[in-house]
Amino acid sequence: MRFLALASAAVLGVLTISSGSLGQKPDSQINPTSLTFEKRGEAALAAGNLPAANDALEAAVVADPKNRAAFVSLGKVAQAQAMPGKAIRYYKNALLLEPNDLAALSGEGDALVQRGAVDRAKDNLARVQKLCGNATCPAATTLAAAIAKGPPAAVQTAQVTDKVPPKGQEATTPEKN
Template identity: 55%
Template sequence: MRSLPLALAGALALLSVSTSLAGQKPAAPIDQRSLQLLAEGRAARAAGNLDGATDALESAVAVDPRNRAAYIQLAQIAEGRALPGKAIRMYREALQLEPNDLVALAGQGEALVSRGAVTQARANLTRLRTLCKQGCPEATALAAAIVKGPPPVAAAQTVVPPAPARE
């Protein structure tokens, strides 16, 4: 008699947990139109049409913002155009969708190095090394970029006006 309330509480807890798990929706697949635009963007990039690739990839992201591969492609195009700030932002979007994406972590780290944020790039490298314990090409490439360091900043040439003549 004393164990009946305990048994009922346990059964109720089990029932509530199992119904909540059964009620969750599985992750919906990425929209097919977005995947088609991603394929078009990759083809345009391979053909050297970076403007067309960017347009298609941005459309892919607009159709389905969960298209992580489109964000990565956009980031890689931005890096190719020497726009590391935009590349960092696109990689961040991809990492918000999948925090353990090796390509996005390495790419963001390299873009951070090119902006001079070596400390943040080292944090990405540490995370990469914990994710791939046996070593992976992404971690190796990021480590090499960190060792190389940020690109030298072109010193602005200042024109010094001649001193006024004294009388």
């Protein structure tokens, strides 16, 4: 008698767990609503309408948080709006879904250059080149050009003036006339 109750409970538990997994979609399938919003966002980005692109792409991510392409496009929108920190965050979200995404690695590297983190961008370039192998890769070429160009002048100036003087020395400030 005791065995029958225990066996029945175990069977019910197994059936409950297995039935929950039958209705789930595989990770590789993206919600069609998310894909629709992604296409709208990419069209708005191509047209230069950054607020509309941002809205549509964020809706795509809300509809399906596994839409890696939407995260990459959001990174492009953030870069176009001169917000490299936000772009880096979006590219990181894409890389969490697929660590070897060439577009996300290249975009993140470009945003890192915009922030002045050229050494970290070079690390991304090395990863992109490794993933491309011996083949010429547009992602590697684009990122290499961004690194060669360097960060914007405003970022370079800010990095020079933000340095802390060694102990015992005072910071020098420009004299006012």
